[in-house]
Amino acid sequence: xxxxxxxxxxxxxxxxxxxxxxxxxxxxxxxxxxxxxxxxxxxxxxxxxxxxxxxxxxxxxxxxxxxxxxxxxxxxxxxxxxxxxxxxxxxxxxxxxxxxxxxxxxxxxxxxx
Amino acid sequence: xxxxxxxxxxxxxxxxxxxxxxxxxxxxxxxxxxxxxxxxxxxxxxxxxxxxxxxxxxxxxxxxxxxxxxxxxxxxxxxxxxxxxxxxxxxxxxxxxxxxxxxxxxxxxxxxxx
Numbered sequence: 253x254x255x256x257x258x259x260x261x262x263x264x265x266x267x268x269x270x271x272x273x274x275x276x277x278x279x280x281x282x283x284x285x286x287x288x289x290x291x292x293x294x295x296x297x298x299x300x301x302x303x304x305x306x307x308x309x310x311x312x313x314x315x316x317x318x319x320x321x322x323x324x325x326x327x328x329x330x331x332x333x334x335x336x337x338x339x340x341x342x343x344x345x346x347x348x349x350x351x352x353x354x355x356x357x358x359x360x361x362x363x364x365x
Numbered sequence: 366x367x368x369x370x371x372x373x374x375x376x377x378x379x380x381x382x383x384x385x386x387x388x389x390x391x392x393x394x395x396x397x398x399x400x401x402x403x404x405x406x407x408x409x410x411x412x413x414x415x416x417x418x419x420x421x422x423x424x425x426x427x428x429x430x431x432x433x434x435x436x437x438x439x440x441x442x443x444x445x446x447x448x449x450x451x452x453x454x455x456x457x458x459x460x461x462x463x464x465x466x467x468x469x470x471x472x473x474x475x476x477x478x479x
Contacts, residue, residue: 286467295369295455295470296408341408345466351459352398352421353468355408 255279256344258356265363271329273359275342278323282344286353287316287327290339299340300327332363368392371456371471378446379479386441386474388456396420397439398457398468399431408455414439446478 257276265271273287283304288296302309302316302325309316315328329336342356369390378384390397398421399411412431413421419431428444443450453473459466 288470293472295457295472298467298469301467339406351396351466352410352413352423353400353408354410357405357407 253278254357255282256342256354256356258340258342258359260359261357262360262362265332265361267334267363267365268331271327271332271336271361271363273327273329273340273342273361275325275327275356276323277325277344279344279346279354280323281346282354283347284345285316285318285325286343286345287314288341288343288355289336290341290358296341329361332361334363334365337361337363367471369456369458369469369471371454371474373474374472375475375477377477377479380446380448382446383442383444384446384476385443386454386456386476388439388441388471390437390456390458390469392458392460392469394458394460394469395436396459396461396466397433397436398459399439399441400455400457400470402453402455402473404452411454412439412441443476446476448478451476451478 286301287299290296318325339358341358343353396415398413402408414433417433430442433439455473456471457468459468
């Protein structure tokens with residue numbers, strides 16, 4: 253049972269344009285969401301996060317939006333750059349005695365010139 | 366200076382062998398994790414330790430045994446390796462447990478069982 257889903261396995265965007273990566277979740281207990289970026293042969297690198305008490309968090313070119321009622325979050329990258337080409341993973345966790353990240357299957361972003 | 370380091374980066378071995386993967390973090394974090402990324406690229410938690418104490422064990426076969434000599438190290442021992450164990454294994458750490466914490470990952474160990 254996949255509790256975090258990224259339904260688009262890949263996305264291609266032109267340099268300078270906006271990239272929008274989507275993520276859906278099913279577990280209503282999740283209260284913290286993260287986006288990770290992964291290059292080949294490297295580990296996932298933390299990008300940006302959002303708590304369920306917020307609906308938006310911004311960090312430079314990266315903005316994450318959370319719609320709790322729809323159980324949906326999205327990552328916006330503006331403007332997209334060739335160095336953004338990577339696999340992006342959405343992850344979720346919830347407050348409790350133990351924590352673990354539940355990951356989506358990732359979206360491969362290709363930023364073209 | 367690498368924050369979370371894993372060794373080895375690549376591991377090729379025969380079925381039935383026993384192998385270990387080491388992980389060290391220099392971030393001063395209390396919690397460490399092992400994740401497995403399978404052939405479908407799905408990253409899934411295996412174990413979590415907080416201050417050397419096991420807090421998560423996600424129904425992983427007994428052939429996998431984590432060992433934490435101190436809170437900066439979490440090693441993974443795998444006995445009687447099987448073909449299905451081939452995957453990339455990632456170590457991670459976070460400042461605290463209980464949710465809401467950012468986890469920092471190592472570069473991964475690609476295990477190939479022949």
